[in-house]
Amino acid sequence: MSATTQQILGVGLTGLACVLVPVAGMRMLVPELSASRFNVVNYRGRKVSPSLGVVWVLWVGGLVVVLLGIALAGNSSLQLGAADDSVMDVFGILATAAIAVVAAFVFGMIDDVFGGVGSKGFGGHIRALARGRVTTGLLKLVGIGIASLLVGGSIAVRASGEVAILGTVARALVIALAANALNLFDLRPGRALKVYGVVATLVVVSVPLTWRVGETSWPVATVALALALAGPLVAVWRYDVREVAMLGDAGANPAGALLGALIAALWPLWAIVAAAVVFFGVNALSERVSFSSAIEGNTLLAWIDGLGRGASIRDDSTTQ
DSSP states (O other): OOHHHHHHHHHHHHHIIIIIHHHHHHHHHHHHHHTOSOOEEOTTSOEEBOOTTHHHHHHHHHHHHHHHHHHHHTOOOOEEEOTTSOEEEHHHHHHHHHHHHHHHHHHHHHHHHHOOSSOOHHHHHHHHHHTTOOOHHHHHHHHHHHHHHHHHHHHHHHHHSSOOHHHHHHHHHHHHHHHHHHHTTTTSTTHHHHHHHHHHHHHHHHHHHHOOOSSSOHHHHHHHHHHHHHHHHHHHHHHHHTTSBOOOHHHHHHHHHHHHHHHHHHSOHHHHHHHHHHHHHHHHHHTTSOHHHHHHTSHHHHHHHHTTOOOOOOGGGGGO
16 A cells, blocks of 8 residues: 555544544434433523534544554554654544543543532632532542643653653643633533634644645645544534533543643644743733623624524424
């Protein structure tokens, strides 16, 4: 099999795992998910199931199937350069990122299902801890933080050949902070997905800049990663913006964790640190400022925020 054929096959497998499986799976699952007895009240006072995070189960499941197929074939055809000249397999990057995605999904689901409404934000969780109470939100922060440290350390080892403390910490921070930052925008239909799309675009556009010589040309790697990031967005978009269901913590946290993990794997250390600072700023700002009020008070941001947000559709229309 020629190198070109292998690369085309690799892109096709990425599309199968990360686009076709989530899109087809959510199309079949959403009618059941939207009829779930577990609901939350959204910003309009409408009861909505926070179940769209199931898309990450499908995304990871599709990825696992493809990885098993690659392992059985004994051939990893797509290769992607890390930011410091080492070569990492595209599916290897995605598999590493999947660890953070799974952790964010599990702890996000715990917070969705068992979390209370009293303590919000990092400060609220710390104040609750000071009173001898551990919130599910704090459990989520710790769980995602540990997973981020493991993923960040794994990427740092591959990138430098040794455990670099600064590299590990910077990568762990960008993953954990990105996971929490994206969740802060899941307050209106489609808002978190739009933020996800903007950051995902930056990640994809950066691939040619961080590319190192390998078996695969940077255009092929760019397409593969674009498909991997676009799949979950395409799979849940219409259901989120039309209020059939919502992302919830189990949907928004993994989306941010995936973005953070890819930034940690692809960008040079200085850019990773800069991204971590930006995500930290977003998290810190949320403690003092209402993002919804700020967006709704700005004409341009309000217009962007409302794009695609139409009247809600009936549950039975999701199967059409």
